[in-house]
Amino acid sequence: MEIQITGQPWLNNVDNPYISTNSPSLLNQRVVSLFRTGTKEWDMEIIKDIFDTRDQHYIANTRVEQDLNKDTLDWKLDNSGQNSTKHVQIDNIYPVCHEEAESVFHSLVQCKAATLGWQIHNPNISTNETMEFAEWLDRNLSGQPTQATAKIITLCWSIWRARNDLWTAAQGRYTGAPLRSPIAGDCAIYWAKPQQDEVKINADAAVFDNQGSGTGLVVRNHASHMLSAKTTCFSEVMNPTLAEALAIKEALSWAKEWTENTITIESDCLVVIQLIRSATSLRSRLGKVIMECRTLVRELNNVRLYFIKRSSNMSAHKLAHVSHMYPDRVFDWGYISVNVKSCISNELLE
Template identity: 35%
Template sequence: MVSCPFAVSCWNKSFPGSQSIHTQVLEVWLEKMFGKYSDNKYADIVTLCWALWRARNDVVWEKKYSRVNRVIASAKQYLLRWKCAPVTCSSVLFRFVVEEDGAITWVRPTRNSIKVTVDATLFAERREYGLGIVARDADGLLVEAKIKCYSGTVTVEYVEALGIKEALSWIKNKGWQEVKLESDCLAVVQAIRCTVEMQSSFGQVVADCRRELRDSNSISLLFIKRSANVVTHCFARASHRYPDRTFDWSDIPIEFQDCIQMESI
């Protein structure tokens, strides 16, 4: 778990500070890791232990070998799903506007349709913000992905709304039919669904989204949990490294391939 070269590569990539811990005893190593990182990282450490153990079992029992990025992605995906598991439809504190809202895992679209997920992120220290938009088919395969990066200081709600607007324009230009467009920003999804006019830059983007949706009878906008939007979040976070790029499966960076495959299982 701590001396295997493959495991060490996983730890070094996920927790660069682990390189300074020198011991072969797992209990001692974990104690030092917990002392080195804050308690909000404990679950990440334990989950990566679990993912490494599962990868080890795959090698021993099924002769299946994995890659570092895939093991790390599986740990993050499992943890996100676990965190969302306590949320049930009986909760009276949280009500969705549409019955299909609130998916906690990514679900493949029906045959002859496309699912587009969108996410946004802020790079406050760089005074930039980025978008990730990912389209996949009924087999969970990547149709195309789009990344954009902008300069400026804006609110997260504005960027999330801008992402939905960009996705709607992209879908229209592609001529795709029967599309489900998903965002993990409930506030923006609800703002687009309501009819309140807002006199602001955010309100203008929301109005543009409403107009695009009215003009199309084949696009439905849904809210999903962050745990169902892992892949697109990865694209958004990488937008400053791949600004204004469009990918298909033939040229997608390997760092995204494992996330897509894991989320499509």
């Protein structure tokens, strides 16, 4: 049996044993994903990053029974809220290779990805014999000069960071280093007009407290004239990275109206741009949106995506932040917000 984080009564709270945090990243995720790797202990760093204060308190006070003979957890509440014991089978498969149970040793040494890293670093380092990670590390550090020791520790840290980046991306909140290096055309500080017979769409998103989320798109041509602008609103308060991905998806969908032109789409969310460019597969709502963006890019065949600095994306930024006041609207120059119009004019002067 698999206990889901949302929709099932597993918190240590008789009155309301359900999670109250409203986040799309928690959908279809299991409670076991909240444990520290290789343990049955709560990973409070992740929990504090995802859950509201109320849920943090009750998760921290939900006791996990440690049972060395059976791979189970004991819950003290059944679906009716009455005291009982529920035994739950844990599926603790390592999310990088999906082949073995997750443990510190497997994550850092015996996973195929980790093993390849060690072979490149030092073919003499053994990854075949299974043992506790502390013992393996002690063996490989023993007698090593300072520089070699530093390289081994650094590679361990890099493998672990890559594992955490993958996990957080799957939760819809990727915060790690870029998946690939920026390409030529990325990182512009000032807005620049597109080339002849090209159009440029700037995209941004905003998340409002208790008012949902919104996106803002601004389209301009090679003469810097605004062809159109558009807002889209969503009723849910979503993860900012997901909102940025939806903004780019809206831009790609809207780009079909200018298929006779080469289209440039710019966003100030590096993570989403890098995910779209990569082949990374994410089993989350964010992953679904990223896949839809990749499909649109292939279908359009004349679109380029670039990451730019916030300073060169201010018109879309301003529009996204007033999208809840002008929901699901398309504007021409005469009807767009004065603040947004001023921002577009200022970008032309820079």
